[in-house]
Amino acid sequence: MAQVYIANCPDWLPRQIAVVTGYCVYEKKKNREIKNPKQIKLKNGRPAIKGTCASCGKAIFRIGKLK
Numbered sequence: 001m002a003q004v005y006i007a008n009c010p011d012w013l014p015r016q017i018a019v020v021t022g023y024c025v026y027e028k029k030k031n032r033e034i035k036n037p038k039q040i041k042l043k044n045g046r047p048a049i050k051g052t053c054a055s056c057g058k059a060i061f062r063i064g065k066l067k
């Protein structure tokens, strides 16, 4: 008799990567996906995220922390 077996997701599988979005000043559009997001720090010490707009390829930036 055949058995249906559902394996648990092993721990070594990569976790789903959360999409980071930001405001694109070139397109004036919100919620653009930030490619290659990097955690940076502003001069005033606040955390920010810098990357490339997935839509137009220009630099995109937002205030906040990468999770």
Ligand SMILES: [Zn+2]
Pocket (backbone or CB within 6 Å): 024, 025, 026, 027, 032, 053, 054, 055, 056, 057, 058
């Ligand atoms: Zn853009």
